[in-house]
Amino acid sequence: MNLQTKITIAAPDFSIDYNSKLMMLGSCFAENMGSKFSYYKFDVDVNPCGIIYNPLSVANVLRLIIDGKRFEKEDLRENAGKWVSLYHHGAFSSSDPDECLHRINERLEKATGELRSLDLLVITWGTAWVYKHVRENMVVSNCHKIPSREFERYRLSLEDIVTEYVQLIGRLREINPGLRVLFTVSPIRHWKDGAHGNQLSKATLLLAIDQLREKLDYLYYFPAYEIVLDELRDYRFYADDMLHVSGFTVDYIWERFLYSFISPDVLGLMNRIGRINKGVAHRPFDPKSGDYQRLVKKMQAEIAMISRSFPMIDFSEEKEKLDQLSGS
Structure with missing residues (x-):
């Protein structure tokens, strides 16, 4: 008796081994998978600007890496006694601007140096909802508890995402012609906009990946979202908040990834x-x-x-x- 609807994962035309160089960008799900790679001593760089949730913020970070951006004090802003970057997660913030800049530039310099030799870039999107800082005219990675009146919140369109990434992946492939890009959608639900709003957001991300794969070569998809919704399909696989996934679920998804993408x-x-x-x-x-x-x-x-x-x-x-x- 089969008690699961098992997700079929298409066999890729590559495999990951200990000679592979990887970078993982995106939501806390990227952190979960990245920590598994780190645990087993693979050559992986995880979120050089910290956790990022939406496609445009991930794109902003990739441009920083491509351009070899070096941050100066004028690139930061002070809020509630902390120096912060709108491109970065709060883990990079500090009461000392020099310390903040050191953390930011050290990680970006490392990521820029790795870009030309990367074999696989794994991008995990969590939500299509974004916060745009009105004065700076940019979609931010983190609001850093800055007053909400300074932001405009909206959901990205399919065209917003696809147009951005067609151009961006083109730049990445010019720098590193052998680079492969693997997309995933985080199974973690963003409940701020309710069940329907979360589904619309996830659908936008899934459709964007599908269109990008139609337009570009060397793009791949790992169905983490579908594995949780269809293979597991039970609240016992979630954390106490019923939105994030449990440690067991992370291990399960890692195992599915392991036997699909890592060399036997x-x-x-x-x-x-x-x-x-x-x-x-x-x-x-x-x-x-x-x-x-x-x-x-x-x-x-x-x-x-x-x-x-x-x-x-x-x-x-x-x-x-x-x-x-x-x-x-």
Whole structure:
């Protein structure tokens, strides 16, 4: 008896392995997937400007990266004792403008440097609703608790999104002809406009991706939204607010992504890295005990073995922690 309507995921003409360079942009769902890639030591850059929810804000961030924009103090604004950027999430804000600029420019410089060698750009849109700062005439990534009278709120049209991204992806492909772009729509619901408003927003995003794939090559789609709505289809797969997805659901979607886009050749290596991560995270009752010290040496040997075969994998944090635990 089949108790699910299983979503079919089209087999892509590429696969991700440990030589792949990835960047993930978009909503907190992009953060969830990006953290999985980071956990397994893939070369991934996640949201260099912080969490972003709508297509135009993602496009703004991509232009900053393409142009190698360096922020100056005049690009910031002060609000309620914090220096903020309208392009950035609040995680970059600070009471010290120099600290704010350092955080912003360090991440943007890294992202710009990675752009030409990226293999896959993953973009997750969460909503078609945007806030436009009237005086600055720009769709913002975050309102930073600036008074609402300074903004105009509206829903993007299909044409708004498609026109923007046809031009933008063209620029990206000029810089990096081998770049592939994978779109997803976040399954997290935006309830501010009610059930119908959320559905209209998600429908706009889905139709925009469909039109872009008709117009452009090397664009792909991963049906995270449909997996949650159709395969899972139950509130037990949601967090307590009934809008965000649970940790179990993130793991489930990651598994569907894993077996669709990641090379089977690296699954064994991922399992080895996962065991190392669990071992390093373990808090022993007695760190100086013989049993635990043998475990530490075993993990150090495993890291050394993997590093010889895969020097691109960064174990610097794990090595430092294990060296401290072993007293070496």
